[in-house]
Amino acid sequence: xxxxxxxxxxxxxxxxxxxxxxxxxxxxxxxxxxxxxxxxxxxxxxxxxxxxxxxxxxxxxxxxxxxxxxxxxxxxxxxxxxxxxxxxxxxxxxxxxxxxxxxxxxxxxxxxxxxxxxxxxxxxxxxxxxxxxxxxxxxxxxxxxxxxxxxxxxxxxxxxxxxxxxxxxxxxxxxxxxxxxxxxxxxxxxxxxxxxxxxxxxxxxxxxxxxxxxxxxxxxxxxxxxxx
Amino acid sequence: xxxxxxxxxxxxxxxxxxxxxxxxxxxxxxxxxxxxxxxxxxxxxxxxxxxxxxxxxxxxxxxxxxxxxxxxxxxxxxxxxxxxxxxxxxxxxxxxxxxxxxxxxxxxxxxxxxxxxxxxxxxxxxxxxxxxxxxxxxxxxxxxxxxxxxxxx
Numbered sequence: 001x002x003x004x005x006x007x008x009x010x011x012x013x014x015x016x017x018x019x020x021x022x023x024x025x026x027x028x029x030x031x032x033x034x035x036x037x038x039x040x041x042x043x044x045x046x047x048x049x050x051x052x053x054x055x056x057x058x059x060x061x062x063x064x065x066x067x068x069x070x071x072x073x074x075x076x077x078x079x080x081x082x083x084x085x086x087x088x089x090x091x092x093x094x095x096x097x098x099x100x101x102x103x104x105x106x107x108x109x110x111x112x113x114x115x116x117x118x119x120x121x122x123x124x125x126x127x128x129x130x131x132x133x134x135x136x137x138x139x140x141x142x143x144x145x146x147x148x149x150x151x152x153x154x155x156x157x158x159x160x161x162x163x164x165x166x167x168x169x170x171x172x173x174x175x176x177x178x179x180x181x182x183x184x185x186x187x188x189x190x191x192x193x194x195x196x197x198x199x200x201x202x203x204x205x206x207x208x209x210x211x212x213x214x215x216x217x218x219x220x221x222x223x224x225x226x227x228x
Numbered sequence: 229x230x231x232x233x234x235x236x237x238x239x240x241x242x243x244x245x246x247x248x249x250x251x252x253x254x255x256x257x258x259x260x261x262x263x264x265x266x267x268x269x270x271x272x273x274x275x276x277x278x279x280x281x282x283x284x285x286x287x288x289x290x291x292x293x294x295x296x297x298x299x300x301x302x303x304x305x306x307x308x309x310x311x312x313x314x315x316x317x318x319x320x321x322x323x324x325x326x327x328x329x330x331x332x333x334x335x336x337x338x339x340x341x342x343x344x345x346x347x348x349x350x351x352x353x354x355x356x357x358x359x360x361x362x363x364x365x366x367x368x369x370x371x372x373x374x375x376x377x378x379x380x381x
Binding site: 007008011012013014015016017020024027028038041043046047048050051054056057061064065068070073074076079080081082084085086087088089123131134135136138139140150151195197198199 | 294303326328333336341366
């Protein structure tokens with residue numbers, strides 16, 4: 001399996017939030033199989049530095065986060081690929097996304113619930129991650145390439161292009177229902193889930209690597225769910 | 229990798245080792261014959277060097293996946309660069325022309341941000357280091373996703 005982490009999930013490997021639980025499972029189990037294009041360094045350091053400017057992180061903590069990431073790259077735990085040989089795939093991804101924009105997409109989960117989502121516009125930076133997933137898949141047709149993101153739009157675009165995608169914030173609400181993010185006011189036990197946070201999270205969701213369901217059993221973000 | 233000094237290109241011995249065959253057997257492989265015929269190899273000291281892109285093609289033809297071949301060649305190049313610090317510095321500071329407009333299709337080219345002879349903080353981050361970071365930063369709400377979408381500042 002190949003996991004393509006975007007900037008959000010790469011940053012969350014080191015700076016924890018509720019998604020880090022799922023991300024660390026992949027990190028611990030698949031060293032050398034987490035991939036990203038080289039622009040990821042610029043993206044994650046920009047986000048961490050914004051945290052420093054907002055006084056949510058110290059500069060020393062920022063240095064430590066950056067060093068940990070670079071050491072993972074250096075040790076081969078995270079594999080970085082040049083952006084410069086992906087540009088044709090980026091253009092293709094953006095062209096396909098543009099032609100599908102706004103189209104309704106029916107997505108079924110492993111547990112056979114369905115959602116209808118409109119295809120959103122992809123950000124150019126996200127297109128690099130999806131381009132890498134596509135090129136990795138073409139280079140290794142027998143393997144699975146799975147986009148791992150915390151971004152709802154990137155997740156939806158990946159699925160619209162026929163890629164496997166796992167949402168890092170997939171949980172089971174503590175009651176066995178696959179979900180993404182804060183459940184909202186209509187969830188009776190949901191008070192402690194708003195805001196969605198690792199501390200006190202009731203979820204028992206674990207990625208099923210042995211069964212390896214499609215999209216690793218990902219929840220569907222912001223869906224209007226109907227049960228089949 | 230195309231513009232790297234031949235000093236850091238993989239040698240026949242490196243590639244034979246990567247394939248787990250003896251040097252004499254390696255030299256008899258058909259792709260190696262083709263390399264010789266194409267006159268793309270260089271002799272540096274006692275070693276015969278193969279341009280990295282050709283080395284990836286050769287390993288791929290010998291049965292490795294494109295990704296594994298690329299990873300293997302990158303490892304060899306990085307190892308050799310580490311032995312020649314001046315070359316590593318050149319690589320880091322130099323500008324490399326883009327392939328935009330000149331490349332057909334797509335390719336995978338592995339990159340390392342810093343040559344391995346430069347310290348990049350902890351050398352073995354692994355699970356334990358990350359779990360330590362998480363323990364210290366737990367409960368700290370930093371809206372990384374908002375910052376990535378430029379909404380947070």
